[in-house]
Structure formats: structure tokens, C-alpha cells
Amino acid sequence: MKAGDLFDLTGRVALVTGASSGLGAHFAELLAENGAKVVLVARRADRLEALRRKIESAGGQAIAAEADVLDREAMKRAFDAAETAFGTVTILINNAGVTHADRAVEMSEEVWRRVTGTNLDAVLYWAQEAARRMLLAKKQGAIVNIASVLGYGVSKGVAAYAVAKAGVIQLTRALALELAFKGVRVNAIAPGFITTEINSEYLAGKGAEMTRHIPVGRLGETRDLDGALLLLASDASRFMAGTTIVVDGGQMLALPGA
């Protein structure tokens, strides 16, 4: 077997949360291109439907499952729909996320709960559901949580987001410890700044200045995460558990003024 064959996902069933835009939509297409049948989850059903058609017209297989990641009944319906269409989900990409721009002292409880709920609590709920179903079906699989470099460092105005992403990194380790010996590997990716809808306004203003602090000399593009995503979703990472791979162009290396 060639090493490249380890990345092949033919026959696998992958569920991607936050598949209606940005990284999640890109991950869904990438997984389908590499052989997986894909379940697209988010709230904006029209976007999921457009992506489903795009994946199918490229020769892949996908279904759309509208769900708010904090709605556990909708979550169960999404996994049920996946099983009816394709079989047990053995790859979960926990990608849905929201950001905010509130200083910690003024932040409302509503913002704190929404941001930590979507970025951290939902990661636990979807991982629990995916793992329970894999164990019940006696299948091995992979869970990939999307964290952030803001899980390691912090900026002004992102306290809830940064706390949630730090939680995702530690949750990844805790889940991996309990699930690895049962055949469910849990790992994470911590991207640096990748231009998508979540940050397009912010980067339009600050992008040039931020690029100065990224050693590879540019902001990230969605395809820069392809290698890490395929590695962690596939058998190529069969001896990895609880790891968070930082993909940030070296952004975290530089001290201020460096």
C-alpha cells in the first residue's frame, strides 16, 4: 500500500457541522472528493442544499440536515438521517462556530452563553452522540474538533471565543483519553487566521497589519487546512489521539516586535 492510500475515505460517512459556509463548506467538499459520503449540518438550509447539489454534480454523495448545533433533538435527527441515507457516521468534523467583539467587562450573559455554547458545549454534545452511535454499531472512527490559535493566545474583545477554544483543546484530550482504546480517535486543528465570513470584516481592516506578524507572509486560505483535516479524518492518523495540530503559518511563534 502506498502511504497516500491511507488518506482515502472511500465508503466512510462524514458529518460536518457548520457546513453552510467557510471552512465547513470547504471541508465537506474535500471529504467528498476523497471518497466520503457527507452529511451537511447548519441552520441555513438553502446554503446546505446548494452545496449538496454542488457535491453531487462533482460526482460525490451528500445530504443536507438542517440543525442548530445547540438543539439536541435536531442533532439526533441529523444522525438518524445520516444512518438512513448512508449508515453510521464514522467521521465527525465539529466545525460550527461563532465569534464576537465584546470586551470582557461589558459582555452580556447572552453573548457569553451563545459563544461558549456554540463553540464548546456543542462540540461535546455532537462528539457524545457520534461516539455513542459508533460504539453501538461497533465501528471505529475519528472526531476532528476545530479549535483556534485563540485557544492558546488571546486578543482584546474575544474573551468568550478564546475561552471556548481553549476548552475545545482540553476537551479533545479528555475525550481522546476515554475513547481511543474503543477505536474512536479524537483530535483537533487550531487554525490561524483564514479568510472566511467569520472574520472578513475584521480582516478587511486589519489584514495587512496582521500579515506582518505571520512568518509565511500571508493570511491563510481554506485549502491550507486540507492536509491536517484529511490526516486527522483518515487512517493516516491511526496512532494519533488527543492531539491539536496548529496550522497558522507560524503566527504563534512570533513575540511582539519580532
Ligand SMILES: NC(=O)c1ccc[n+]([C@@H]2O[C@H](COP(=O)([O-])OP(=O)(O)OC[C@H]3O[C@@H](n4cnc5c(N)ncnc54)[C@H](OP(=O)(O)O)[C@@H]3O)[C@@H](O)[C@H]2O)c1
Ligand atoms: N476563519 C478563521 O480564521 C478561523 C480561525 C480559527 C478557527 N476557526 C473556526 O473554524 C470554524 C469555522 O469558521 P469559519 O471561519 O468557516 O466561519 P463561518 O464562515 O462564519 O462559518 C461558521 C459556520 O458555523 C455555522 N454555525 C454557527 N452557529 C451555528 C449553530 N448554532 N448551529 C449550527 N451551525 C452554526 C454557520 O452556519 P449557519 O449560520 O448556517 O448555522 C456556518 O456554517 C469555527 O469553529 C471557527 O471558530 C476559524
